Amino acid sequence: MVKKTKIPEITITRLSNYFRVLDEFKRREFYNIASYQLAEEMDINDSQVRKDLAYFGQFGKPGMGYEMTRLKEEIQKILGLTRKWRVALVGVGNLGSALLAYKGFQGQGFHIIAAFDSDPKKMGKKWAGTVVYDITELKSIIRKERIEIGIITIPAPAAQEVANLLTKAGIKAILNFAPVRIAVPKNVRLSNVDLSLRLENLSFFLSR
Amino acid sequence: MVKKTKIPEITITRLSNYFRVLDEFKRREFYNIASYQLAEEMDINDSQVRKDLAYFGQFGKPGMGYEMTRLKEEIQKILGLTRKWRVALVGVGNLGSALLAYKGFQGQGFHIIAAFDSDPKKMGKKWAGTVVYDITELKSIIRKERIEIGIITIPAPAAQEVANLLTKAGIKAILNFAPVRIAVPKNVRLSNVDLSLRLENLSFFLSR
Numbered sequence: 001m002v003k004k005t006k007i008p009e010i011t012i013t014r015l016s017n018y019f020r021v022l023d024e025f026k027r028r029e030f031y032n033i034a035s036y037q038l039a040e041e042m043d044i045n046d047s048q049v050r051k052d053l054a055y056f057g058q059f060g061k062p063g064m065g066y067e068m069t070r071l072k073e074e075i076q077k078i079l080g081l082t083r084k085w086r087v088a089l090v091g092v093g094n095l096g097s098a099l100l101a102y103k104g105f106q107g108q109g110f111h112i113i114a115a116f117d118s119d120p121k122k123m124g125k126k127w128a129g130t131v132v133y134d135i136t137e138l139k140s141i142i143r144k145e146r147i148e149i150g151i152i153t154i155p156a157p158a159a160q161e162v163a164n165l166l167t168k169a170g171i172k173a174i175l176n177f178a179p180v181r182i183a184v185p186k187n188v189r190l191s192n193v194d195l196s197l198r199l200e201n202l203s204f205f206l207s208r
Numbered sequence: 209m210v211k212k213t214k215i216p217e218i219t220i221t222r223l224s225n226y227f228r229v230l231d232e233f234k235r236r237e238f239y240n241i242a243s244y245q246l247a248e249e250m251d252i253n254d255s256q257v258r259k260d261l262a263y264f265g266q267f268g269k270p271g272m273g274y275e276m277t278r279l280k281e282e283i284q285k286i287l288g289l290t291r292k293w294r295v296a297l298v299g300v301g302n303l304g305s306a307l308l309a310y311k312g313f314q315g316q317g318f319h320i321i322a323a324f325d326s327d328p329k330k331m332g333k334k335w336a337g338t339v340v341y342d343i344t345e346l347k348s349i350i351r352k353e354r355i356e357i358g359i360i361t362i363p364a365p366a367a368q369e370v371a372n373l374l375t376k377a378g379i380k381a382i383l384n385f386a387p388v389r390i391a392v393p394k395n396v397r398l399s400n401v402d403l404s405l406r407l408e409n410l411s412f413f414l415s416r
Contacts (some may be wrong), residue, residue: 012409024389078415095310102403105403108404147415148414179311191409193403194224195313197225199293200224201221201290202316202383203287203381
């Protein structure tokens with residue numbers, strides 16, 4: 001019986017960061033990269049780099065480093081970034097509008113196909129190229145457009161209700177920006193963005 | 209010679225999460241908490257909880273768990289959350305406006321005292337209670353208001369320039385939302401928020 005290894009959350013985050021560092025190096029026309037070079041760029045130990053990558057197979061040779069193009073492609077595959085992801089956003093307030101206009105998502109394959117709001121003044125209009133629909137149409141649009149990922153950018157009190165709507169519509173992954181804990185079924189992946197966390201990292205260092 | 213222990217980044221993030229979990233438990237009127245309870249809430253091992261907390265001293269007794277109020281206060285102290293932090297935000301676009309209106313910051317002691325923009329139509333006005341100043345006044349306002357933390361919410365091309373302005377004004381910590389790598393002097397703490405990272409965590413799991 002083969003047990004699927006549990007990959008630590010932080011390893012997944014670091015994979016994203018390795019991917020960015022490799023992208024940076026590639027633009028500088030490097031061809032090979034050693035674990036210590038990746039480690040240096042990210043301010044971690046090189047043994048950590050080797051351990052992270054070992055979860056997914058054998059990418060480099062001892063003393064030879066990694067072949068850049070192949071490593072980048074492998075990480076891209078592991079992170080699911082070799083395909084397009086169809087995303088819906090719920091809540092076209094300031095944060096929602098900012099995310100609709102955010103250029104970074106599309107470059108990584110995340111396409112916001114539809115936005116939803118309950119404000120009649122916003123419905124039927126486009127924001128940064130994305131149509132804003134009436135939230136009552138959420139289920140039918142998500143199914144019709146085969147959307148897989150939902151982003152929640154509404155105030156805390158309504159977040160759970162919107163999460164329920166999204167999961168009932170068949171969404172399998174939710175990115176929640178509302179500053180509240182929400183519950184989702186076991187088969188749905190939830191990721192919470194807590195904007196205060198990063199500020200607390202800064203206050204920790206300023207307090208030392 | 210005593211060497212200051214290097215605390216892993218992820219431990220600091222987890223401290224913020226312990227703090228939130230303890231807050232949750234406190235509202236449910238628990239008085240003691242075991243490491244396995246904290247671990248369960250955060251989906252990690254209880255040995256990890258003990259290891260994280262051990263960086264900062266001896267908080268609990270073996271077999272007795274932690275005294276909730278004391279542990280919460282200690283973590284608050286470690287994270288620098290027992291005092292107010294004076295924050296400036298540069299770039300009052302959609303994302304900047306969203307952060308100015310974000311209720312979560314103030315509750316944790318982060319007060320956005322001043323905002324800056326280069327658009328004359330925004331200058332002199334208030335947004336969510338915060339005055340928007342001309343960016344040319346940045347240095348004098350930051351010094352006068354004794355601001356310590358800067359948040360960058362402008363487009364990528366101008367981010368480095370704004371970071372330079374902030375550090376020259378004496379800012380010691382920067383939270384950067386611009387999707388670009390910026391450089392800061394060694395004595396300045398920089399934290400980058402990459403909004404795509406969390407989506408990549410979701411696509412990783414959807415791809416498995």
